[in-house]
Amino acid sequence: MTFWQKISEEFVRCFIREDRYKLLLSGIGVTLKVSLVAVLLGVIIGFFIAVCNLSKKKFLNIIGGIYTDVIRGTPSVTQLMFIYFVVFAAISLDKWLICAIAFGINSGGYVAEIIRAGILSIDRGQTEAGRSLGLNARQTMTRIVLPQAIKNIFPALCNEFIVLIKETAIVGYVGLMDIQKAGDFIKSATFSAFMPLIATAIIYYVIIKLLNIGLKYIEKVLRQSEIR
């Protein structure tokens, strides 16, 4: 038996037999669902925490400070398990949604710091110009500061999204069948480690590669005002 024959036989045994490829496909769906909702939630939470941290009000600073401190100071597995087994213990909600919420809360802590840095990177003169025209603080923030800040922090946010997608590979800890867990399942069922793990790696890689291409394009559009 040649090397290639061996490989293809392995492939059939791991993925085709008993329709095991379907496990991976549904795993992709789960990973994407969890990641997408978590990213959105993370940006929303991150924005509010950033505003808290930048506020002049002391108690908002404290809330924001504790939030980022706890999120960054504890492992995401611990956070996920805590939210799944403690916070949502008595609430019946789709498993994937609980995971998405957990990752959103986690991501929010990191996004908050990214957004805070982005807002601080915009010159004070921009705010002053907006306010001197009679715009209120909120209008100045949403129409003048944030559009510029988002452009500056976009690469850092992309990085956070990518980290988040890979981070979701721990949802197996609470029994959710994502890509990683599906690969793991195949591994146990076939007693073969190489094929399922390589497949898992390739699937994550392709997802992130595609995401990267999309994000690069968006960044180019965002940078249009810098064309001279």
Added chain:
Amino acid sequence: MIKVKNLHKKFDKLEVLKGIDEHIRPGEVVAVIGPSGSGKSTFLRCLNLLEDVTEGEIYVDDRLITDKNVDINKVRQKMGMVFQQFNLFPHLKILDNITLAPVLLKLMTKEEAKKRAMELLDRVGLKDKADSYPGSLSGGQKQRVAIARALCMNPEIMLFDEPTSALDPEMVGEVLDVIKKLAEDGMTMVIVTHEMGFAKEVASRVLFMDQGIIMEQGTPKELFENPQNERTKLFLSKVL
């Protein structure tokens, strides 16, 4: 138009303004001169409360704007401000830089604002730049756009904070010309400047500030040709 009574401003322990009383009347062009650190920019920035006032009162059209209950945004709509660093919005086209505030504040429709903006751009000689981004403009052009942006709000008074200090020398003239034209049209203005020749020519009154107070004031003729205060004399001997 603007009355300032006993204005004090402290940054932490540092007292930058130590009691300023001033009355700016409609149609006046007031030039504020003085050495660096004399508080002249701070004084200007207090007039539209970009700096909060430590002590004292500021009245705009007889309304006490240092009162906490006054909607300062409404007051600022009538006070145009031009900054040393231009502060154009780099993410917006020139036209949108100018129309953003009047449209957002519902003072004009999009079409009205656009029409007015084009008129103003024409007036400052930059009509062809309407669709450019600020990044492609020279310093002088940016500052002229900044003036147009402030004018689009139809302000009753214009505040200039060293409008030519960040410009290359060959661009100072084009900006001063625009300001001069405004003065001729009867716009009330307060201009913090280091351009003594310009102050002499355009101002109806000159304030000399030093050490946080107005040391001396008068018509350009009085102040430049016959200064009374020792500090004024010393300052002028250095800059003229």
